[in-house]
Amino acid sequence: MGDDRARLNLKSLARHLDLSITTVSRALRNGPEVRKETIERVQKAAAELGYVRDVGGLTLRTGLSYSICVLMSAVPPDDIADTGSVGLLQGVHEVAQAAGYAVTAVPLAPGADPIDALKTIIDGRRADGLIFDHTLPMDPRVRFLLERDFPFVTFGRTELFTPHAWFDIDDEDATYRASQHLLASGYRRICLINPPAEFMFSQYRLRGYRKALTEAGIDIDPRLILDLDLTARRTRASVKDLMLQESPPDAFICVNDITSLGMMTGLRDIGLDPADFGFCASTTTRLIEYVEPTPVSFYFPLQEAGRRLTRLMLRRLEGETDITHLQELATAEMHVPTRR
């Protein structure tokens, strides 16, 4: 192709088309002031020549970067804490791409201040909107963004008074159904393996568990509620510990794929067979389909979560002002493994 020495920008594109910069700029954005045929001609030429608009220029002028940023939670080194985050990212990408937005992911270093990361993104004008997970009841990130009036959607709810956009999986429902399922199978000492108590979804999970047990007339034993970080290693150690104490559990409800693995390995470490225990897990990947025994799982794929989060984000960016329309709760699907 004609590879001129000069960079391909609006100016050279306009010259090439024998149109004014104004018209080309408008035509590329389907401006109503431009004739349909001209729009077509301009867009065709732009595609053929491979014109890509310079984000620098665009951002500087408009303050928009046409990109959505996903904050990725930190992973402890040398342990597994996460699977499928790329799935989430891809779900985001899928929807964002179609709307002309690029996707950016910023990993957070463990222990780093998330607000600093937000500042860099917002003040540096690196993104038009933010998506992040693991919300806290009084999430400082949410507060900060509300104060700055910067568009965001959280994966998870908060307890803040000011409403904001969120998408969430109904964890209360999942642990409620999981508990009921285990109770119906005759288990009475059900261990809830939960994320750190400060996370919102930890509290919802506890609520569903309590509700089911209370309805069944069973006392809650606080020793059976483990608030752990979301790593396999920690879960493994804690489960081992728990099993060696008095009146150990006979069933487990795990918060995700990875803690499920950790729990099972913890049991095996002390000579116990996971198959002898009741076992339910919330999952966002199909990982547990590949381990033995396969638990009853409550599945909501991260990729779909990414899509939903992004649809909400796009509506927010397009100016939806009624925030309550940007809140969405999804129910996990129950998967019962087929006996082999």
Place this chain on the structure above:
Amino acid sequence: MGDDRARLNLKSLARHLDLSITTVSRALRNGPEVRKETIERVQKAAAELGYVRDVGGLTLRTGLSYSICVLMSAVPPDDIADTGSVGLLQGVHEVAQAAGYAVTAVPLAPGADPIDALKTIIDGRRADGLIFDHTLPMDPRVRFLLERDFPFVTFGRTELFTPHAWFDIDDEDATYRASQHLLASGYRRICLINPPAEFMFSQYRLRGYRKALTEAGIDIDPRLILDLDLTARRTRASVKDLMLQESPPDAFICVNDITSLGMMTGLRDIGLDPADFGFCASTTTRLIEYVEPTPVSFYFPLQEAGRRLTRLMLRRLEGETDITHLQELATAEMHVPTRR
């Protein structure tokens, strides 16, 4: 803090400090024309007021965005193909951050043209450098970037004549040692579960396997070499298939954590016990420590790969011109599971 109505930019920062824009701009970059005390004063004020430089303005003027972009390979929906990519991202972030670079991750949609993605990033000036994996012998992305003279580091080698920066794990060595280990344990029909044959690392893995078998005087049976996509589902099905044919394998060498799971589940599907087979795997996470039986693994953490890739990238961006200094091969560490 003093939240003026005006945005905090160089101009307002300069006014606040009673210095000229020129001096502030230089001071922020430790320019040699500025007194040490002034530099300190400027940087202190910038930190206090939370000044973040606008990427738009910077990019527009200098062409630099101070960000490094990682291309993330596509994940097939509703299957597991990947763990630990966030680890890689975090390794990249860790090193990049310290050098003042932001990190961006762009997921590729399955089936999308990667060159389009590259164009958007390069022509849109969205990043200063690119990192990506799963190289092909004549990788079109590498060719494209070489032609454009855009900085990049690949995770994996190529067979292109023009040298380029890469980091790679020595897969040939890993499969060679794995094969030797299995042979020494008496296994004779070793199945190599490989990624698609077009990937460079597939070829290296095959080479190590061939070498060990040939040295042991064992004929290569092409039916024992499976070139599969990197998903658990596909591996599971293919292993099942293979086991039902004549003279099935007695041992497996898996390309990663996920195909290991798929393989084991495939065996279980038809009533076989994975523990009865020889089993080695290359891994980039500790996932397989949590499954039974735990294979002998050849481990190189993705997070460390991310760090190394980024160090090479930074040296490239700082102007290292001798590309052969930007090529690095790492050896995976052998982990033998402790018997329980």
Place this chain on the structure above:
DNA sequence: TCTTCGATCAATATCGATTTTGATGAGCCT
């Protein structure tokens, strides 16, 4: 005393896209 140097200044240009302003011509209606 004259020169040089170091640290700073103000003013201006530049990067690319968008936006505004006011103008121009062509075609249409009355």
Place this chain on the structure above:
DNA sequence: AGGCTCATCAAAATCGATATTGATCGAAGA
């Protein structure tokens, strides 16, 4: 012919950071 709309124009301003130029001013050196 006069008025109007539509599609387009050229020119200039703007966003924020950097780079360049030539000037200033005090202190140090010859």
